[in-house]
Amino acid sequence: MPLFSVSLRRPLLIVLVAVAALAAGLGVACSSDDSDEVLSMTYMGGFVAQANLPFVAVYVAEEQGFFADENLEVDIQHAGFTGSHKSLLLAGEVDITTLPASEMLQIRANSGAPYVAVMLFGQRGDFGYAVLNSSGIESPADFAGRDVGFKGIVQAEFHAMLAAHGLTTDDMNMIDVGFNPVVLVEQQVEVYPVFLSNEPDTLTRNLNQQITVFEAADDGVPTLGVVYLVTEEFLEDELNREKLERFLRATVRAFEFAVENPEAAIEDTATFIGEEREPDLVHERFILDTEIENAISDLTRANGVGWFTQQQFRALTDVLLEYGALENDVDVERAIDRSFLEAIHR
Amino acid sequence: MVSEPLRELDHLDAQARRGIPLAPPDVRPMLAWVLPPLIALLLLAVAVEIWVRVADVSIWVMPRPTTVIENFFSDFGLYFSEGLKTLGVSLGGLAIGTAAATLLAAGVAHSNILERAVLPIAIMVKVTPVVALIPLFIIWLGHGWNPKIAIAALITYFPVLINAIAGFRDIDPRMHDFFRSVDASTWEIFRHLRLPAAIPYLFASLKISVTLSLIGAVVAEFFLSGHGGLGAVIWIEQNNLRLEKVFAAVLMLTLIGVTLSTAVVLAERLFSWRLDQPVAAA
Numbered sequence: 211m212p213l214f215s216v217s218l219r220r221p222l223l224i225v226l227v228a229v230a231a232l233a234a235g236l237g238v239a240c241s242s243d244d245s246d247e248v249l250s251m252t253y254m255g256g257f258v259a260q261a262n263l264p265f266v267a268v269y270v271a272e273e274q275g276f277f278a279d280e281n282l283e284v285d286i287q288h289a290g291f292t293g294s295h296k297s298l299l300l301a302g303e304v305d306i307t308t309l310p311a312s313e314m315l316q317i318r319a320n321s322g323a324p325y326v327a328v329m330l331f332g333q334r335g336d337f338g339y340a341v342l343n344s345s346g347i348e349s350p351a352d353f354a355g356r357d358v359g360f361k362g363i364v365q366a367e368f369h370a371m372l373a374a375h376g377l378t379t380d381d382m383n384m385i386d387v388g389f390n391p392v393v394l395v396e397q398q399v400e401v402y403p404v405f406l407s408n409e410p411d412t413l414t415r416n417l418n419q420q421i422t423v424f425e426a427a428d429d430g431v432p433t434l435g436v437v438y439l440v441t442e443e444f445l446e447d448e449l450n451r452e453k454l455e456r457f458l459r460a461t462v463r464a465f466e467f468a469v470e471n472p473e474a475a476i477e478d479t480a481t482f483i484g485e486e487r488e489p490d491l492v493h494e495r496f497i498l499d500t501e502i503e504n505a506i507s508d509l510t511r512a513n514g515v516g517w518f519t520q521q522q523f524r525a526l527t528d529v530l531l532e533y534g535a536l537e538n539d540v541d542v543e544r545a546i547d548r549s550f551l552e553a554i555h556r
Numbered sequence: 557m558v559s560e561p562l563r564e565l566d567h568l569d570a571q572a573r574r575g576i577p578l579a580p581p582d583v584r585p586m587l588a589w590v591l592p593p594l595i596a597l598l599l600l601a602v603a604v605e606i607w608v609r610v611a612d613v614s615i616w617v618m619p620r621p622t623t624v625i626e627n628f629f630s631d632f633g634l635y636f637s638e639g640l641k642t643l644g645v646s647l648g649g650l651a652i653g654t655a656a657a658t659l660l661a662a663g664v665a666h667s668n669i670l671e672r673a674v675l676p677i678a679i680m681v682k683v684t685p686v687v688a689l690i691p692l693f694i695i696w697l698g699h700g701w702n703p704k705i706a707i708a709a710l711i712t713y714f715p716v717l718i719n720a721i722a723g724f725r726d727i728d729p730r731m732h733d734f735f736r737s738v739d740a741s742t743w744e745i746f747r748h749l750r751l752p753a754a755i756p757y758l759f760a761s762l763k764i765s766v767t768l769s770l771i772g773a774v775v776a777e778f779f780l781s782g783h784g785g786l787g788a789v790i791w792i793e794q795n796n797l798r799l800e801k802v803f804a805a806v807l808m809l810t811l812i813g814v815t816l817s818t819a820v821v822l823a824e825r826l827f828s829w830r831l832d833q834p835v836a837a838a
Contacts, residue, residue, distance in 0.1 A: 296797055300614060301617045317796055362781040386780050388779045
């Protein structure tokens with residue numbers, strides 16, 4: 211005799227199926243953690259779309275699915291020439307953005323903006339000082355008595371570089387040249403400050419000049435490049451910290467991908483540049499190669515890409531303070547947070 | 557159109573010219589002239605202050621007007637000295653742009669062929685974004701004040717040119733026939749007929765150009781900030797995210813703009829009166 215009558219079998223079956231489904235659901239729920247929840251955040255690159263490494267890492271992470279692997283949706287925006295990323299981050303409209311480390315420290319010191327650097331790309335600064343090979347200038351010591359250009363403000367690192375050669379800006383004729391390297395070609399100045407990642411290419415490839423570029427870092431001046439930064443308020447929220455860790459994990463992976471596959475990284479970058487203009491791929495490759503070279507050091511080889519130390523930021527702060535770029539000292543410990551990279555590279 | 561307070565001032569001038577003793581100065585016309593814009597500015601500042609506080613707007617997006625005013629007075633020396641630099645560039649550009657445009661307009665007013673040749677070029681220069689020209693101006697004109705003054709001149713010349721052409725041509729045909737009938741030379745016709753006719757047009761364009769010249773100076777100072785000026789202050793402090801300083805510099809710029817505009821209005825009255833005399837004689 212069957213244990214249950216036919217009339218009872220169907221309801222029992224339904225109950226069993228429901229229990230099984232519930233158990234399965236609970237099991238899934240119990241086995242899942244926060245990482246299964248899709249999170250979203252807004253990133254804003256601090257310039258137009260181009261192959262700067264901090265931008266490329268985001269483009270690659272998006273195009274190669276690294277953000278998707280982290281269950282992260284990233285709204286990728288660019289500040290263009292406006293500089294609005296600096297304010298939008300502080301207003302909470304943007305979650306993460308990019309700035310040169312020196313500028314981040316300067317704004318934090320001079321206006322009290324609660325910026326926090328969470329990943330460092332350039333292990334050296336972005337600035338160099340170009341001279342024509344025909345100028346006879348063989349080192350910064352030869353800048354004395356020359357016409358030397360500057361772009362609005364004489365950088366603290368330039369003062370420090372001169373000091374390393376026993377010079378000051380009083381030993382030369384400083385000329386505000388704006389943002390056009392043609393003044394070097396036209397010999398209106400004999401030294402022209404360049405953004406290392408793009409202007410040397412413009413001078414050599416587009417303007418057909420033979421140049422030498424001097425960097426303050428070569429004279430032992432502590433300089434740093436671009437960082438990813440967030441705000442102190444952003445880091446106070448646990449969900450934001452989760453988002454940030456996913457973002458950095460994906461971009462660290464993308465950074466490593468770009469080092470191994472620069473061609474593919476440029477293709478991914480071209481997708482984003484193409485939304486704004488026709489990309490010059492040779493130029494973009496120059497930018498990427500320059501920035502990868504500056505982003506790899508003994509420190510990153512030992513600890514992982516994006517790594518930084520408090521000593522690096524302290525040394526940079528001291529140079530900025532010494533040459534008047536900072537009106538107040540910076541509490542470096544509060545201005546940086548390496549905990550995310552430590553978790554990622556563990 | 558002349559405002560009521562200005563008409564009142566005209567009346568006082570006329571009395572003085574006729575030798576009629578003036579009554580004790582009545583400050584009401586001046587107050588009527590000065591108070592409305594001051595009250596409007598004050599109301600605007602109060603509205604922004606309330607908005608910033610009530611909506612809890614981030615100080616990184618919009619500073620409080622009270623903070624701006626406090627900074628303006630505490631750093632007044634800085635804004636004043638930098639303002640003088642901007643004023644110098646602005647006036648230099650205005651003078652060159654106005655002189656060049658007036659001379660060109662005088663030629664164009666006499667020649668349709670010259671007009672057809674010159675106007676397309678003038679329009680081409682006008683529609684070219686000034687910002688795109690600044691790096692070139694630096695190369696062409698050097699790295700000092702010259703490129704800044706050139707930018708200010710470039711941005712001011714067009715309203716003057718168009719208005720001056722219209723003014724030089726806006727003459728009474730009967731008067732023109734009369735001048736011809738007495739064998740007046742081209743110069744005499746220009747001096748006694750066309751120039752007086754153009755004066756109201758020139759001043760109308762100057763009221764526009766004077767503020768444009770300030771904009772040109774500030775834009776040029778963004779690119780050549782090494783020599784200072786309010787444009788340099790705005791650029792540097794924008795980079796430092798010290799928005800109260802940015803707006804304090806804008807406040808000084810506003811004061812300069814208002815002063816220059818007022819000076820143009822007063823100059824218009826003076827020139828109009830003087831140029832009336834020879835026309836009456838003619």
